[in-house]
Amino acid sequence: MTVPRIETTAGRLARLGFADAARAGRLLAELGPHAADDAGLLGDLVAVADPDLALTSLTRLAERDPGVLAALRNDPGLRGRLLGVFGVSAALAEHVVRHPGHWKALSGPSAVHPQAKDEPRDDLLRAVGADPRAAEPRAAADDTETLSALRVAYRRRLLCLAARDITGLVPLTEVTAELSDLAGAALEAALAIARAGAGEAADQVRLAVIGMGKCGARELNYISDVDVVFVAEPRDGVPEDEALRVATRLAQGTMRACGVSTPEGALWEVDAGLRPEGRAGPLVRTLASHLAYYRRWAKTWEFQALLKARAVAGDPALGAEYTVAVGELVWQAAARPGFVEDVQAMRRRVEAHIRADEQGRQLKLGPGGLRDIEFAVQLLQLVHGRHDPLLRRRATLTALTALSRGGYVGRDDARALAEAYAFLRQVEHLLQLHRLRRTHVVPEDPAALRRIGRALGMTTDPVGEFTARWKRHAMEARRLHEKLFYRPLLQAVARLPGEEARLSAAAAKARLEALGYADPQGALRHIAALTDGVSRRAAIQRTLLPVMLGWFADAPDPDAGLLGFRQVSDKLGTTPWYLRLLRDETAVAARMARLLGTSRYVTGLLLHAPDAVAMLGADAELSPRPAGALAAEAAAAVARHDDAESAVIAARALRRKELFRTAVADLVGVRDIEQVGMALSELNDVTIAAALSAAVGKVAADLGGGLPTRFAVIAMGRLGGFESSYASDADVMFVHEPLPGAAEKDATDAAFAVANELRRLLAAPAPDPPLHIDPDLRPEGRQGPLVRSLASYAAYYARWSAPWEAQALLRARFSAGDEGLGERFTALVDPLRYPRGGVPAAALREIRRLKARMEAERLPRGADPALHTKLGPGGLADVEWVAQLIQLGHAHKVPGLRTTRTLDALRAAVDAGLLAPGDAETLTHAWRFASRVRDAIMLVKGRAADSIPAGLRERVLISRALGYPPDASEDMLDDYRRATRRARRVVERVFYGDGA
Structure with missing residues (x-):
């Protein structure tokens, strides 16, 4: 028999669901x-969010007011609302325990009906007398x-609203609207207290409090800083x-x-940081002063903030006048130069300041958070609201509805975005x-x-369930944040079947302009060409382009990016x-968009080697790639062709592909300037060697036998220093040595x-x-x-060599051809470039004279010396001549010091005590900066230039x-000028003084 x-x-x-059942008992x-x-x-x-928390709070309240238990037994509605609040909010439960009479506000018909609009204001004003x-009400004291x-x-009213919210009696939009009205009522009561403190002087001025941000949009949180702006006008005669x-x-x-703390705590901080000039500006301005600032000085983000401006307290007529006046300015903001770049830069700055440990848990600022949704909606409003007054709404959800009805956002997308926004706001409220x-x-x-x-x-x-949802x-x-700006553009030009939202051509053009496309009509043609038709290619492009258009917009030159694509x-x-x-x-598509929108040089390479996209x-x-592997591949390419022209075309195609690899690595930041110079120089060596092999083969064939001499190419200049840029010529010397008996x-x-023949082959027209x-x-x-023959070089240098030639030979190294001959040549010139007695006084004077002459005569006419990366003060030549x-x-x-590389020579000089570490650091920084700028000019423009434009x-x-960020070109210029100015001071002291 089983005992039950x-x-x-x-x-x-x-x-039943209590976590600590013994304590609950x-x-x-x-x-x-x-x-x-x-x-x-x-x-x-057991139905509330946290039964243990609710029971604890109820027990504490019953100790203060035992009558609450009978009331709860007799009023199920009261019981559900009170316990619902107690199961979510320890803070509101604490308030009710401290003010036990407040639970009664949750009973009766008034507890379930929405409040009249002026009811919070009147209630809070009466509370302060x-x-x-x-x-213009004044408090009693x-x-x-x-x-x-x-x-x-205030908290009594908050309690009532929270009870209706938690029990599902009011939707999110009503909750946020009531919270905003309650904040406005508190500001009105606070102003009444301030008037009481000011006495009769308060009669001298009209003051309006303008709600900004969520307060202005009537979408405030339970706890938030309340953003405001103050506007005032003097009374007559004041x-x-x-x-x-x-x-x-x-x-x-x-x-x-x-904001001040009292025995009852504080309400929240009132933040006036959105006022003109921010915290550096006056707290209060007249309406005329506000408008003058906005018309002349305001930044893009300030107009975005004004989108939500609403009078919430103080003088209602003045507040209304303010909102009407600034509203006229807000809807013209998208026409400002760089509008979208400014907005996007602001969003990036916000994301950049998220704490690393909060990155994946941020409801507001993180990816897919509330700010993403608000950012997208506000940008679309500002772009299209100029022409469509129906979009001029303050609150996010009502604006999203208007965007959907106007065809700017598809209905399914709008619905999904609204659901995400509502869910995230609910979670935010519960937190x-x-x-x-x-x-x-x-x-x-x-x-x-x-x-939760x-x-x-x-x-x-x-x-x-919560985490997954x-x-x-x-x-x-x-995903929708990425898509929202761009998808309707495709609908406007490709007329995709089954799409609900249709942008007019004018609206699509306006959006492209706002995104930063300088030629929106051309962009629309490119989009149409890419997406037209029912082919698989067009279908995939219709999937790709919505996001890629945004990536192009984030790049420096969106038009060039889209055209290149x-x-x-x-x-x-x-x-x-x-x-x-x-x-x-x-990652491939994003990187490709960025590169095409940044570099005409990369785009040109890719057009002639499109399969390089795969890398x-x-x-x-x-x-x-190792130089040996490149050399082997180039040699194999040459060997596959019978004629020299075809062989060199194959070698140049390899060079084109490797130039692309180097340029991409440079632009995405995985190679520094020294590594770029080394890669480009080694690639040039390989190309010269391949072309030389083809040239030797052709000449030998023309002669009917072998070549009667050894031949070597000696690298000089930047090639010799492994410091080639994308625009560098290959500075070389040719040396030969007759074979015995020839x-x-x-x-x-x-x-x-x-x-x-070598020069001809490398100069032949080709798509690279x-x-x-x-x-x-x-x-x-x-x-x-x-x-010249090796012997001829020896005779010349022994008798005729000038100081500048010894200096030039500091960069000489073997590049291609007969390696033994190359080694004999460098051994020949070593005594010349590394003279045992150092630099004679006469030679030193000649070198300094040549440098001064170069500075005076070789700068192009009209060039700003301070912006010339090669010959300007503190530029490449200055640093290189010091090292040499x-x-x-x-x-x-x-x-x-026996190196062909500039920075290696500076490092060796420091190690030998010949150059102060600080001076070397200054020179190195300037050289690297100038080299990077020079390379960037070539990458961006696709053609060489030595001066910053x-x-x-x-x-x-x-x-x-x-x-640099989009708005920091002047910072780049300042940084360059500072680096070269400091380098020039070192040059004046070390090169022209006694430091060398």
Whole structure:
């Protein structure tokens, strides 16, 4: 026989959902002998978000007012509302315990009906002893008792609203509207307290309080800073400065009345930081002063903030006048130059300041958070609201509805975005209600997550269900944030079947203009060409473009990016892997958009080697390939062709692909300027070697046998220093050495033929950046023979060498051809470039004279010396000549100085005690900066230039390529000038003084 198991009270309470069942049993016993068996009480307790929290708070209240238990038994509605609040908000429960009479506000018909609009204002004014019917009410006194009375009355009304909210009697929009009206009422009561403190002086001025942000839009949180702006006008006969002094005192008093701590705590901070000039500007201005500032000085973000401006307290006529006047300015903001760039930069700054430990838990600022939704809606409003007055709404959800009805956002997208926004706001409210503290961070504590999930109606697995739903909404919000700006553009030009929202051509053009496209009509043509038709290619492009248009808009030159994308797609659009790669690999598509919108040089390379798109998927693909591997590939390419022209075309195609790899790695920041210079120089070496092999083969074939001489290419200049830029010529010298038994003339003629053929092959027209061979650093310059034998070089240098030639030879190294001959050449010139006695006084004077002459004569006419990266003060030549002068003077006894590289020479000079570390750091920084700028000019413009452009637009593009924010081109210029100015001071002291 089985004995039935008798369930204990604790066991039953645990089964019902109490986390601490034993404690719950004790608390129920304290409520009375029948409480544990009260089905109604237990049923409502276990239905709330946190039964343990609700029971604890109820027990404390019953100790203060035992009558509450009878009232709860007799009024199920009261019981549900009170316990609902107690199960969510420990702070409001604390308030009710401290003011036990306030629970009665949750009983009766008034507890379930919405409040009349003026009811909160009248209630709070009466609480501070002010007459609600007065034109400008004044409190009975400005003291702690009055301030406490305001807080008590405010929280009583907050309690009633929270009860209706938690029990589902009011929708989110009504909750936020009532919270905003309650904040306005508190500001009105606070102003009445301030007027009481100011006495008769308050009559000298009219003051209006303008709600901004969520307060202005009637979408306020339970706990939030309340953003305001104060506007004032003097009464008749009162001087303006006197009136503004009084108004400032009233504004300060209003802020203090809300924010100061009392025995009843504080309400919230009143934040006037959105006023003109922010916290640096006067707290109060006249209407004329506000308008003058906005018309002349206001930034884009200020107009975005004014979108939500609404009079909430004080003089209603003045407040209305203010909102009408600024409203006229707000809707013209999108026409301002750089409008969208400013808005996007502001969003990036907000995201950048999220704490790392909160990144994935931020409801407001993180990806897919509330700010993403608000940002998207506000931008669309400002772009299209100029022409469509129906979009001029303050609140996010009503504006989103208007955007959907107007066809600017598809209905399904609008619905999904509204659902995400409502969910995130509900979670935000539940977080804030718990302690009545301002927070937007989802907690990690499972108990807190359980409380939130249960408050949202999730009972089976509150933590898991809530987390999954939150992440889903956040992902959807982020996706729609990316899409919302762009999808209707496709609908306007491609007329996609089944789409609901249709933008007119004018609206699509306006949106593209606002996004930063300088030629919106051209952009629409590109979009139409890419998406037209029913092909698989068009279908995939319709999927890709909505997001890619945004990535292009984030790039320095959106028009160039979209045009480049169309051109590359035209070349590769039917290639199966190309569209599949972009569709499936987001990182590739994003990187491609950024590169096409940044660099005409990269775009040009990609157009002629479109399959290089495949290397954009991972940083590992951008690592420099070893010179040996490149040389082997180039040699194999040459060997596959019988004629020299085809062989060199193949080698140049390899160079084009590797130039693309290097340029991409440079722009995305995975190679620094020294690594870029090394990669470009090694690539040039490989290309010269391949072309030389082809040239030697052709000349040998023409001669009917082998070549009668050894031949080597000596790298000079930036090539010799492994410091080539994208625009660098290949500075070289040609040396040959007749084979034993060969006639001198035959050997020389063959060497000349090889050198000329090499130059011809590399200069032949081809769809890739040219590699110009420049032999002008040879003895006697252009007047001297193109090729010399090793013996001829030895004779010349022994008898005729000038100081500048010894200096130029500091960069000499073997590049291509016969390696043994190259080594013999460098051994030949070592005594010349590393002289044992250092630099003679006469040679030193000559070097300094040449440098001064170069500075005076070689700058292009009209160029700003301070912006010339090569010849300007503190530029590349300045730094290089300092390093070379130290090398000439000391390399004979300091082996580390026997290098062809500028920065390596500076490092060796520091190690040898020849240059102060600080000076070397200054010179290095300037050299690196100038080199980066010079490369960026080539990357951005697709053509070489040594001067930073004077035009603002080009300068912005270059600064963006260097990693500066969109609005920081002047910062780039200042940084460059500062770096080169400091370097020039070192040059004056070390090169022209005694430092060398």
